[in-house]
Amino acid sequence: MVTHAFFELLKQFFKDPVTNRFPVTNTPHNMHQTLKAVEAGKAQLNPSVPIPPGFRGKIKYDRDACIGCQMCIKVCPSQTIEFIPDDRKVMFYMSRCTFCQMCVDICPKDCIRMTDQFIMANLDKYGDDMIVKDSGPFVAQEKKEAEAMKVEEEAPAPKRKKPRAPSKKAKPSGKKLKAPARKGKASDEKPVRRAPPRKRK
Numbered sequence: 001m002v003t004h005a006f007f008e009l010l011k012q013f014f015k016d017p018v019t020n021r022f023p024v025t026n027t028p029h030n031m032h033q034t035l036k037a038v039e040a041g042k043a044q045l046n047p048s049v050p051i052p053p054g055f056r057g058k059i060k061y062d063r064d065a066c067i068g069c070q071m072c073i074k075v076c077p078s079q080t081i082e083f084i085p086d087d088r089k090v091m092f093y094m095s096r097c098t099f100c101q102m103c104v105d106i107c108p109k110d111c112i113r114m115t116d117q118f119i120m121a122n123l124d125k126y127g128d129d130m131i132v133k134d135s136g137p138f139v140a141q142e143k144k145e146a147e148a149m150k151v152e153e154e155a156p157a158p159k160r161k162k163p164r165a166p167s168k169k170a171k172p173s174g175k176k177l178k179a180p181a182r183k184g185k186a187s188d189e190k191p192v193r194r195a196p197p198r199k200r201k
């Protein structure tokens with residue numbers, strides 16, 4: 001048992017890191033100076049680790065598409081979502097969110113989504129960055145794009161002209177073909193005169 005755990009521990013030294021050493025390899029003593037050095041081109045930030053598909057980051061919300069049914073509020077386990085009765089819309093307090101995605105799954109209008117955004121550190125948990133009120137009309141935009149793609153796919157492909165197959169027999173053109181001129185035509189040749197036969201003595 002101990003041996004197995006030891007080998008598992010040893011294996012970790014040779015594996016690639018699964019987390020991002022953010023923002024620089026060794027944690028600096030003074031972050032402000034590090035950021036200034038980055039701006040001046042004297043230091044470089046580590047490239048971020050690729051975000052896996054299906055990542056549950058900060059919520060985005062299409063206010064225009066929302067019908068105010070409050071289904072998201074009913075399923076939310078952490079009271080992140082607040083109903084605005086005057087507008088019949090909702091808003092999200094991200095400092096309370098547990099990123100469970102229940103609201104996304106239940107929304108009948110598909111107007112809540114989880115994004116790739118994971119940097120949400122803020123001193124003020126009720127600051128503007130930490131409250132999601134409207135992320136733009138992405139539902140209508142996506143619908144438009146999907147319809148445009150559908151029209152493109154359904155459009156018939158332009159017909160191509162078939163190249164004419166060459167005929168096996170050449171058709172007579174109706175014109176009489178001239179016979180090739182013979183060598184030494186009769187008209188050109190001079191008549192050969194023969195000598196008269198000799199009389200016998």
Ligand code: SF4
Pocket residue numbers: 059075076077078079080081092096097098099100101102103104
């Ligand atoms: S992801 Fe979960 S916790 Fe966050 S708002 Fe939606 S239901 Fe609430």
Ligand code: SF4
Pocket residue numbers: 065066067068069070071072073090106107108109110111112
């Ligand atoms: S479930 Fe969707 S449509 Fe209903 S209130 Fe929440 S965000 Fe709006």
